Amino acid sequence: MIQHIPNTLTLFNLLSGCIGVFACATSNYKIVPICIALSLIADFLDGLVARALNVKSELGGQLDSLADMVSFGVLPGTMLLQLISMSKMGGGGSYDINPIAYTGFGYSVFACLRLAKFNLDTRQTESFIGLATPAGAIFVLGLYMNFFEQNFQLLPTLTFKLIYQPLTLISVTGLLAYLMISEIPMFSLKGSLFKWQGNQIRLLFLLLSVITLISLGSLGLTAVIVLYILLSVVQWITSRSKAMA
DSSP: OOOHHHHHHHHHHHHHHHHHHHHHHOTTTHHHHHOOOOOOOOHHHHHHHHHHOOOOHHHHHHHHHHHHHHHHIHHHHHHHHHHHHHHHTSHHHHOOGGGGGGGGGGHHHHHHOOOOOHHHHOOOOEESSSSOHHHHHHHHHHHHHHHHHTTTTOOOOOHHHTTSHHHHHHHHHHHHHHHHEEEEEEOOOOOOOOOOOOHHHHHHHHHHHHHHHHHHTTTTHHHHHHHHHHHHHHHEEEEEEEEOO
């Protein structure tokens, strides 16, 4: 019975993602962040519990990627599709999908490629190569929630309209797709964080993330991932410079 606990958590991740896709498709936007939060928690716990109980299995690894594909691949793609469709309509209410909106599913396609590569890449045990799908999903969620909240205090009307234009959102989709399959090293939060030495980037990220989330609300989710990417790139360039010195 114990050996099934991690897989049960993984399947809960999948279930939550499925509910999130339906909520997004029916414009129940307040349900979407709850579903992603539950999927993130389940995704974190399944591996943690599997290691703690020493019940890691090949089946669990495959289930994890399949669940992530729905929660952090299909769901963000659906959110982007909806954003592109509604970006000229002012938000809220029903929407008509035009063909260009399907480019949002480009995120889902590259998320699938990312997860397949991750399963075969033995380099990604302690850190990541390219942007992890949960991070991409959090980025999209921030844009999604801010669109429905219409937070003009943080984004003046003109800036809001510039961000939520089809061309901008399609460009964001393309950038996220590239980052997910790129060879850019990205740090992870795995391991102990209770010492400064060797954890400077990760601790700095956590501190700035708290400040960003408090200051920006839902848009802070997107800003935190931007911060994560920038710090990862800085760390990558610094390490390459040291190696070449």
